[in-house]
Amino acid sequence: MKGLILKDLLNLKSTFKMLGVMIFVFAVIYIPQGNGFVFGMIILMFAMMVVTTISYDDLAKWDAYALTMPVTRKEMVLSKYLVMALLNTLGVVLALIVGAVGSVIMGQSFSTEVLVTIGVLYLIAFSFGSLMVPLIYRFGTEKARIMMFLCALIPTGLILLFTQIKIPLPEAANPLIYFFLLLGFTVIMVFVSFFISLRIYSNKEF
Template identity: 55%
Template sequence: MFATMVITTISYDEVDKWDMYALTMPVTRQEMVVSKYLVMIIVNSLGGMFALIVGFIGAVIMRQTFFTEIAAMIGFIYIITYNLGSTMIPLIYKFETEKARLMLMFCALIPTALIFYIAQMDISLPGIDNAWVYVGLLIGLTVVGLIISINASLKIYQKKEF
């Protein structure tokens, strides 16, 4: 739910013609784009903290010690939300919100189909023994994807007319 808040804010901006109005003020196009990424970071962080608090409370209430697994799962979902936002924001700036939402389904469908296909072929997935290597790789790819996304959004938004 938190991951889609940025998409919702951009959608409201489109409906209300906010960009056209905001660009008459002393705000640059770069600041407009970067603000959406900051909103994404803040909202995703709040969602991650909320999920950790609820997971911790649930573990205490159930008298369980599986908080590490909950934290790992929340961390993985946290990274996925950044990848979702990094994919969606440039698509929204290029094609507008409604068309981009349809593209989101395909963006989610392709990795899901790939994972399903790999599972059907009995290909062994990475083991837990070197999980930190995969975590570091995933975080690194997410940061690189975020940088590429910001640059793509900036280029698209610079050319956009309101």
């Protein structure tokens, strides 16, 4: 299992360098403006990287080779979810570091609102990965990306529609209610996603 995770992280070595440059550029542009956009960009860029690891595996025909070794299909699938968790956590840590450094430079306090925003983005990153992994195993990387894009357009379109026709969106006196609802939904989604991915992967022929 450790070898599978290490393999993915080593494959992403060049990607990490590119992301480092992008994070620096985004931080220089958006932090002086007081724009929290940079936090979402950092977290979601790292969330996308689990898709990259599966793409690399497909290009190298890795699965057919790996399954000839003493590695089970369950371990192959589980390693992707563990890599996803590591990458998402790394994205959050970097977002916190960028936010803290930016706050010091700008002489501003690192507000609780920013922390909650980063926490929500962290959960959204897991939800994104939980949707993508089984879709990739079932339809392949390219088709899964298109389907994910369409899935993202649907809720966005509904929100814009509700706004245009002046249907009020739900509100809560305590926004933490939404955070914990999202937390529970994300945990369930990750577990369901894992078992769906395992079922799909177990039936695949390489």
